[in-house]
Amino acid sequence: MLAVNHVTKKYGRFAALEDITIEFTGGVYALLAPNGSGKTTLIKMLATLLFPTSGEILWEGMDITRLGERYREVIGYLPQEFGYYRNQTPRQFLHYLAALKGIDRAAARRKVAELLELVSLGHVIDTKMRKFSGGMIQRVGIAQALLNDPQILILDEPTAGLDPKERVRFRNLISELSKDRIVILSTHIVSDIETIANRVIMLKDHRLFINDSPAGICRTLSGKVYETWETDRIPGPYFTLTQRQENGRTLVRFVSEDGCPEPARPVEPNLEDVFLYVYRDQVM
Amino acid sequence: MNWIEEPSREEKEQAIARILALGLTKPKSIWRHLRDMYRALGFRHLFLHTAYPVLISAALMIGFILMIPLPFDQYRNAILFAAAPVFFIFAVLLTETAERMSGLFDLKMTCKYTVQQIAAFRVLCFSLIGTVLCTLAIPLSGFPDARGSLRALACSLCALYLFSFVSISFMRHFHRKWLRPVPVLLWLAAGPCPIRIFGREWELFLARMPAAVTVTIAAAALVLFLREIKKLANAQRREVHGYAGC
Numbered sequence A: 001m002l003a004v005n006h007v008t009k010k011y012g013r014f015a016a017l018e019d020i021t022i023e024f025t026g027g028v029y030a031l032l033a034p035n036g037s038g039k040t041t042l043i044k045m046l047a048t049l050l051f052p053t054s055g056e057i058l059w060e061g062m063d064i065t066r067l068g069e070r071y072r073e074v075i076g077y078l079p080q081e082f083g084y085y086r087n088q089t090p091r092q093f094l095h096y097l098a099a100l101k102g103i104d105r106a107a108a109r110r111k112v113a114e115l116l117e118l119v120s121l122g123h124v125i126d127t128k129m130r131k132f133s134g135g136m137i138q139r140v141g142i143a144q145a146l147l148n149d150p151q152i153l154i155l156d157e158p159t160a161g162l163d164p165k166e167r168v169r170f171r172n173l174i175s176e177l178s179k180d181r182i183v184i185l186s187t188h189i190v191s192d193i194e195t196i197a198n199r200v201i202m203l204k205d206h207r208l209f210i211n212d213s214p215a216g217i218c219r220t221l222s223g224k225v226y227e228t229w230e231t232d233r234i235p236g237p238y239f240t241l242t243q244r245q246e247n248g249r250t251l252v253r254f255v256s257e258d259g260c261p262e263p264a265r266p267v268e269p270n271l272e273d274v275f276l277y278v279y280r281d282q283v284m
Numbered sequence B: 001m002n003w004i005e006e007p008s009r010e011e012k013e014q015a016i017a018r019i020l021a022l023g024l025t026k027p028k029s030i031w032r033h034l035r036d037m038y039r040a041l042g043f044r045h046l047f048l049h050t051a052y053p054v055l056i057s058a059a060l061m062i063g064f065i066l067m068i069p070l071p072f073d074q075y076r077n078a079i080l081f082a083a084a085p086v087f088f089i090f091a092v093l094l095t096e097t098a099e100r101m102s103g104l105f106d107l108k109m110t111c112k113y114t115v116q117q118i119a120a121f122r123v124l125c126f127s128l129i130g131t132v133l134c135t136l137a138i139p140l141s142g143f144p145d146a147r148g149s150l151r152a153l154a155c156s157l158c159a160l161y162l163f164s165f166v167s168i169s170f171m172r173h174f175h176r177k178w179l180r181p182v183p184v185l186l187w188l189a190a191g192p193c194p195i196r197i198f199g200r201e202w203e204l205f206l207a208r209m210p211a212a213v214t215v216t217i218a219a220a221a222l223v224l225f226l227r228e229i230k231k232l233a234n235a236q237r238r239e240v241h242g243y244a245g246c
Helices: A039-046 A090-100 A105-118 A134-145 A164-180 A214-219 A271-278 B009-023 B030-046 B051-067 B076-083 B086-101 B105-109 B115-140 B146-173 B182-190 B192-198 B200-208 B211-234
Strands: A002-011 A014-024 A027-032 A054-059 A075-078 A152-156 A182-187 A199-204 A207-212 A225-228 A239-246 A249-255
Touching: A002 A039, A014 A039, A014 A199, A027 A039, A027 A164, A039 A152, A039 A182, A075 A134, A075 B105, A090 A105, A090 A134, A090 B030, A105 A134, A134 A152, A134 A164, A164 A182, A199 A214, A199 A271, A207 A214, A214 A271, A239 A271, A249 A271, B030 B115, B030 B211, B051 B076, B051 B086, B051 B115, B076 B115, B076 B146, B076 B192, B076 B200, B086 B115, B086 B146, B086 B182, B105 B115, B115 B146, B115 B211, B146 B182, B146 B200, B146 B211, B182 B192, B192 B200
Parallel strands: A014 A207, A027 A182, A027 A199, A075 A152, A152 A182
Antiparallel strands: A002 A014, A002 A054, A199 A207, A225 A249, A239 A249
16 A cells, blocks of 8 residues: 655745645546646655655555665656657667666566557557657557556656547556556546546645545535526526537536526536536636 | 473574564665666666767867867876866766756656666766776876876876765755756866966976875775765665756
8 A cells, every 4th residue: 555644745935735645555546636736746756756845655554765666666657748769769768668677688578569569559669769659659658657567657647648549548558557556647637537537636725635536526516516508597606617519509517506596407517527616716 | 281491592582683684684785786787787778878978078088188278298297187087077967967858867766776876887987987098198198207107197096086076976965957067167176277377386286296195185085986976876865856966
């Protein structure tokens, strides 16, 4: 189990994260928050790139800072900005990273071929990466994070630069990988995680706002989300979530704390509704 | 009824020692760690994408000796003293810059062998190359006797190890980007500037410096430098700020 215990991270007087406590056991954990809310700081602390100002992060009961190399051996990390050597092929690049991860050459040879097939790059294994699209580079990044068969897979904004088809493929891959490990991924794109996350962790004002299943999070807005074609007839205050054009008319989805206003009809809230409502000051 | 005898005090202590020996593994020495890293990565991976920084640094050192607008035979000691750390200082600075610009810095810091451990290995190799370059420069400098050659070698190694220690120590303690060229400025202040300011007096001072003094300083600086390397490779709790200093 990976445990974040009362972790605070400060830069001078600015607190990037305050008193965060989370336990990760298994499955997909999605860190969902707008940009600048501390997601990457938390991810970097889990990857030992930053250290808490106070509090502790424990893996199997031991401080990850003290574990050092032993902790780094169990993690796979994909940073938000993934760099690569343009003149290397994915095979060369993954062999290099496998060596840095301390994987012996014979095992690396087998693993590299296997992973590049898994991320559908088997046909370009010996093509220089300078010819690759953003999505292909991102898939190389995912492959490298899996090289050491990590027990903890940490992905920072992993779907950035992927097209819709690749996003679906990525979701399926993450779902598959999460069966026997902890997957922690940060994103501000709700659709990336709503079908695959076992737990959604939302940060607000640099603190932990909620840590629950997607269904549990959606329940927080239960009975408060409505749709209507006629917003001009809605009395009282409401918060507009989304607007959709259909046959020249506009279907408005909104939150009202004061019950169902005529002529709107109640609808089931989804994760995007909660995201938009929780971060209404930051997103809108 | 079968009685089990209580173990003696000695037996208890032996059992405790055995359990502790199994549980407490002795931490690897720095040399063992560097050797293991070399075996796992090999020179090719340890020095990946460092060819240009190394070549540029070697060219800067040779260029400095050849281009300095002074009669070499009258300023041998001063020029060798000033040139000795050039390769090391620039190799460390340029490889760090290349590493940071690769975009792989964060990722490499999460691997078993981190950038800072690789940096420790590279820095050690750069100091060895610096030592070889200093040694090769002596016979090419045309000293009239062996004593003068040995004195000049001790003097240039003294400069090399002092600067190696100072630059690594500086980079380990100060992480701000704008402070990184400070070792180069220090070298300018202690290497070429005294030649410019004191001229022949500086040359004579270095030429008359007893070899015992320079050898002692060089040995002390080497020990301090190796201690810095050890700290660099063993650093557990370092945030991602700089390369050698991270």
